[in-house]
Each structure stands twice: as structure tokens, then as C-alpha cells.
Amino acid sequence: MSRQRKRSFGFGFFVTALLVGFLGYWAVTRYASFADAPIAGLHAGDTVTVAPGDSFPVVLGKLHALGVPKGDSLAWQALARQLGVAGRLQVGDYALDPGITPRVLLLHMREGKVIGHRFTIVEGWNIRELRAALARATLLEHDTAALDDAALMKAIGHPGQHPEGRFLPETYVYTRGDGELAILKRAYAAMAKALDAAWSGREPGIGLKTPDELLTLASIVEKETGNADERPLIAGLFERRLKLGMRLETDPTIIYGMGAKYRGNIRAADLAADTPYNTYVRAGLPPTPIAMPGNAALQAVAHPAGGDALFFVAIGDGSGRHLFARTYAEHQANVARYLRNYRKARKAPPASTSAAPPAGTPVQRQ
Incomplete structure (x- = not known):
């Protein structure tokens, strides 16, 4: 080979190497810039779901459908391989917050940093209301739909136990794909813990024999008032009435016993019907709780207020508050006041916030 050809070959090799090096440098710089730059094409509130069985190309397709440019597909796949994401995608919903980078999003998917959804058990719900609310939660797996209450309690590990009152009202965080059973198991454990704490720390001499009795009375207190300061009263x-052998005569137990037959009104025949939940007819506590009491109601029963009141009735002014009385004569005067307020409220113009007396507020009798 001539000296001229050698010089030409050497120069060509140098140019090629320089070009390859430049392209390599450009690719590395471009890749690094892609990995740590905000993802383009997203909008506030966007989320992406990794469903069971999704491969990374499927998830990438979902990102493209949201507006993420398709021109970076190779960079996405290279970054996914580098981070070890492929084959380790965690199922769930992922927030695409403004400014999120490809690297951060893929690490979230690898580590399962999914969006937490919330389900709240409301104080005073009964088991029918709880199960209906679970059925409406669209992101939960409905794995209790085919179970009756007995099968449900068996599935959560407590066969033979009545479900009423056994799930603590609280907000529970879950992720897409979780089942109803998972939430119910947590709520059951939370109630067991709260009930144990209330029972262990109860005032001496409250007269209740078992934690279950405390739970049952707390469920009645929960239904009787939404005012925190009235719960201990x-x-x-109620605990004084139990000690004296007086019937509780509380409407929420009647309503619970009526079940689906309750239409917003308690008739004289309902008050006279001899059923396990009729505390106008039967002495003592009903056989089970009648609702899910919150922790405040549990603590109110564990630490009841002192005093000598044996009767109470709603004020009837729309406040939800009550009048308390020591004697039946005082109670009758309070009933008269309630009736005046109730009639006045019914005559009020439509804009008034006053209304008919709240269902479940008892007019206590002797």
C-alpha cells in the first residue's frame, strides 16, 4: 500500500472514530437528558394503571395513549432494562404528577409506590350499609359479593360470630386490586383493638359484664346522638337504667329489629311487638350490637358521665340535642317542650332548617 493511501486510510479511520465517538457521546447525553427530564405530553391529574399481567410495552402504550411522545420509545425501553423494571412491575395506579421524570416513574413502578385509595366506614352504619358501600367501591375487588353474613365472618376468620358492630368506623387506605375481605379484616382487627382498650380502661363499677356488652351499648349510644358531649351523658x-332493672326503651333498637320494613316511622304496633330488639318490651341489652360504634362511643360507655338522669328526649329544634330528666314528671315536661318545638318546626317556612324529629331519637318512658 502506498504512503498516500495509508495516509488516506488513517485519516478516514480517524474521522469515522471521531464520528462514532460523537454519536456515542450524543446518545449518552440524550439518554441522560431523557431519563431525568420531565415527561412531555402529560396533564394535571393524569394516572396510569398497571394491570395484572401487563408487560412493559403494554404500559408504555398506555403512556403513549395519554399523550407521551412515541419518539422516545427506545429510550424508555433502554431505561426500563437499566433499572430492572421489566418483569418487576407492581400492579396499581400511579400518579403522573407534573414534572415527574421517566426514571422516577419507572422506579415507582418497580417499587410499587401506587396511589392509595380511601374507603371510610361511617360511624353508625349497620352491616347492611357497610356491605352496600363496599359494593359501590369501584376500585375494590368484590370478593364478598357471593357471601352471606355467616360466610363472610367465616372468610375473615371468625365463624359463628354476628357481624354487627364488629368493624371500626375509620378511613382505610387500599390500592387497586385489593379486595373487600382485606379491608374488613383490617376493620375487624381495629375494632377488636379499640374494644379491648375501652374494656381494659373502663371505669370500675360500670355494671357491664363483658366487652360484648360494652360494644352493644356503645352501638346504641352511637345511634342516639351525634353530639360528642352527649355521648357520656x-x-x-342507660347504665343506670340497666342497674335499676329499667327497660332501655330506645328507638334505634326497634328500628334495627324492623330491618328493611322500617319506612321512617315507628307505629304503636312496632313498640308492642315482642322481638329480641324491642327494648320497650324486653329488659336488658339487645342480643347484638345494632350498628358500628366509633371509638368515641366506646370510650363514652367505658367512662360514662355521673348523675341521676334516667330519661331523655330530643329538644326538637333541629339541633339533634336532648333534654335530660331525673324524674318521670320532669321528663313529661321535657316531652311537652319537645312537642312544642316539633310543631313549631313543622309550621316553619320551607327555608327553615328545622324538620321532623330525627329517626331514632327516643321519647323515654317509665
């Missing part, structure tokens, strides 16, 4: 009143 009503708990103390």
Missing part, C-alpha cells in the same frame, strides 16, 4: 343514663 347518654351512656351513663
Whole structure:
């Protein structure tokens, strides 16, 4: 080979090497810039779902459908391989917050940093209302739909136990793909813990024999008032009636016993019907709780207010508050006041917030 050809070959090799090096440098710089730059094409509130069985190309297709440019597909796949994401995608919903980078999003998918959804058990719900609310939760797996209450309790590990009152009202965080059973198991454990704490720390001499009795009375207190300061007053009143052998005569137990037959009104025949939940007819507590009491109601029963009141009735002014009385004569005067307020409220113009007396507020009798 001539010296001229050698020089030409050497120069060509140098140019090629320089070009390859430049392209390599450009690719590395471009790749690094892609990995740590905000993802283009997203909008506030966007989320992407990794469903069971999704491969990374499928998830990438979902990102493209949201507006992420398709021109970076190779960079996405290279980054996914580098981070070890392929084959380790965690199922769930992922937030595409403004400014999120490909690297951060893929690490979230690898580590399962999914969006947490919330389900709230409301104080005072009964088991029918709880199960209906679970059935409406669209992101939960409905794995209890085919179970009756007995099968449900068996599935969560407590066969033979009545489900009423056994799930603590609280907000529970879950992720897409979780089942109803998972939430119910957590709520059951939370109630067991709260009930144990209330029972262990109860005031001496409250007269209740078992934690289950405390739970049952707390469920009645929960249904009787939504006013925090009244719960210990009503708990103390009911506990005094139990000690004296007086019937509780509380409407929420009647309503619970009526079940689906309740249409917003308690008739004289309902008050006279001899059923396990009719505390106008039967002495003592009903056989089970009648609702899910919150922790405040549990603590109110464990630490009832002192006093000598044995009767109470709604004020009837729309506040949801009550009048308390020591004697039946005082109670009758309070009933008269309630009736005046109730009639006045019914005559009020439509804009008034006053209304008919709240269902479940008892007119206590002797």
C-alpha cells in the first residue's frame, strides 16, 4: 500500500472514530437528558394503571395513549432494562404528577409506590350499609359479593360470630386490586383493638359484664346522638337504667329489629311487638350490637358521665340535642317542650332548617 493511501486510510479511520465517538457521546447525553427530564405530553391529574399481567410495552402504550411522545420509545425501553423494571412491575395506579421524570416513574413502578385509595366506614352504619358501600367501591375487588353474613365472618376468620358492630368506623387506605375481605379484616382487627382498650380502661363499677356488652351499648349510644358531649351523658343514663332493672326503651333498637320494613316511622304496633330488639318490651341489652360504634362511643360507655338522669328526649329544634330528666314528671315536661318545638318546626317556612324529629331519637318512658 502506498504512503498516500495509508495516509488516506488513517485519516478516514480517524474521522469515522471521531464520528462514532460523537454519536456515542450524543446518545449518552440524550439518554441522560431523557431519563431525568420531565415527561412531555402529560396533564394535571393524569394516572396510569398497571394491570395484572401487563408487560412493559403494554404500559408504555398506555403512556403513549395519554399523550407521551412515541419518539422516545427506545429510550424508555433502554431505561426500563437499566433499572430492572421489566418483569418487576407492581400492579396499581400511579400518579403522573407534573414534572415527574421517566426514571422516577419507572422506579415507582418497580417499587410499587401506587396511589392509595380511601374507603371510610361511617360511624353508625349497620352491616347492611357497610356491605352496600363496599359494593359501590369501584376500585375494590368484590370478593364478598357471593357471601352471606355467616360466610363472610367465616372468610375473615371468625365463624359463628354476628357481624354487627364488629368493624371500626375509620378511613382505610387500599390500592387497586385489593379486595373487600382485606379491608374488613383490617376493620375487624381495629375494632377488636379499640374494644379491648375501652374494656381494659373502663371505669370500675360500670355494671357491664363483658366487652360484648360494652360494644352493644356503645352501638346504641352511637345511634342516639351525634353530639360528642352527649355521648357520656347518654351512656351513663342507660347504665343506670340497666342497674335499676329499667327497660332501655330506645328507638334505634326497634328500628334495627324492623330491618328493611322500617319506612321512617315507628307505629304503636312496632313498640308492642315482642322481638329480641324491642327494648320497650324486653329488659336488658339487645342480643347484638345494632350498628358500628366509633371509638368515641366506646370510650363514652367505658367512662360514662355521673348523675341521676334516667330519661331523655330530643329538644326538637333541629339541633339533634336532648333534654335530660331525673324524674318521670320532669321528663313529661321535657316531652311537652319537645312537642312544642316539633310543631313549631313543622309550621316553619320551607327555608327553615328545622324538620321532623330525627329517626331514632327516643321519647323515654317509665
